[in-house]
Amino acid sequence: MRFYEKKYPDQDELVVVQVVSIEEMGAYVKLLEYDNIEGMILLSELSRRRIRSVQKLIRVGRNEVVMVMRLDPDKGYIDLSKRRVSAEEVVKCEEQFEKGKTVNSILSQVAKKVNVDVEELYEKIAWPLHRQYGHSYEAFKVSISEPEVFSSLSISPEILADLKSTIARRLTPKPVKVRADVEVKCFAYSGIEAIRKALKAGESESTEEIKISIRLVAPPLYVMTTTSTEKVIAMDVMEKAVKRIGEVIEQEGGDITIKMAPKIVSESEDAELKALMDKFGAANIQGAGDDDSEDSLDD
Structure with a gap:
């Protein structure tokens, strides 16, 4: 095709x-x-x-x-x-190709489901939208929030319904979890309060869309997480939070060790963290003298 x-x-x-x-x-x-x-x-x-x-x-x-x-x-x-062909042109062309592959996959699925030839869907859907939006992929993305994108197309209600559902399934951004693991220590007089202050400073880097949560795994290890559909922004916010914690704890006479830099974690990695926290348990956490930190830094 x-x-x-x-x-x-x-x-x-x-x-x-x-x-x-x-x-x-x-x-x-x-x-x-x-x-x-x-x-x-x-x-x-x-x-x-x-x-x-x-x-x-x-x-x-x-x-x-x-x-x-x-x-x-x-x-x-x-x-x-x-x-x-320059290296920059390769990147742009490959991005364009990936868009085309996605459109082709969506139309192929719809064609199979409604039992029509995929070229017919290209003629009635992809190519008209391509002329209007520069690429039919861009029109498909816009259609998730603006379904009137398809109002000018001459397609049956059945095809339109299948097209919308397939696009929503394939192109709706999926939330990702971003995580960072840090060890925060302070043996100065301020001790626990200095650590709490540093962690609160990290949490304050949260935005309205990107909320950072910090939990104690076992002293001195803390895990920082956030979930968002905007993975680039979430990574940036998390990196700023880690940096801010480091700045504050060093001012208080403590130090930070980044055990895992901010990264997008999979479900299996998330499950491993849960198992690790279960292993240490509430008794170990409270024995660290910072029993409020596991769930919240607000108290």
């Missing part, structure tokens, strides 16, 4: 291809966004440097971002270049 309304790419366009075979003249490839039509990366267009080993530059089965140099649909050839 081709991702775009036009049947062939334009000259100088960047496309994603998969290497099919390597011959004396160059590498034969298929253009993944254009219904797997055949093209060739000429040997001289593989690299700007002297080629010592073709296998180190390109391999059968691997995807590559290349530029369209020349094409003649009537004669059936598309000449491509790998060496004319």
Whole structure:
């Protein structure tokens, strides 16, 4: 299936291809966004440097971002270049390709469910939205909160309902848990109060959307967590919180050791933490002389 309304790419366009075979003249490839039509990366267009080993530059089965140099649909050839593509262009083209793959997956699921040809859905849904929004993927994302995006499309209620439900399932942001583990110690006179002050300072870095929770695992280990659909922002807030705790505890004559820097944790890692906290238990936590810290820093 081709991702775009036009049947062939334009000259100088960047496309994603998969290497099919390597011959004396160059590498034969298929253009993944254009219904797997055949093209060739000429040997001289593989690299700007002297080629010592073709296998180190390109391999059968691997995807590559290349530029369209020349094409003649009537004669059936598309000449491509790998060496004319910059690293920045590779990133942008791969992002575009991933969007196209997502749209294709969504439409394929809907087509199978309502028993229609996927190309028909491209003609009625993807390509019109692509013209309007720059990419149908962007329209799909907007539709989660603005369903009127589809008001101009001529599709049946059944297809529309399946399309909306599939998009919601695939594109609605899923919340992630961000966690950091820190050891906070202070043997100065202020002791426990200094630790409490530092942890409160860390919690104060919370925002209206990103709330940080700090719990005691076992002295001096504390776990910091937050859950959000905005993982980049959540990571940034957590990093600021860890830094703030360090600044305050050092001012009080204590120190911080980062046992695990802020990271997105999986369900299994979360389960491991719970098991660890269960292992130490309430008795160990209260024996540390900071019994309020396990659940809250407010008291």
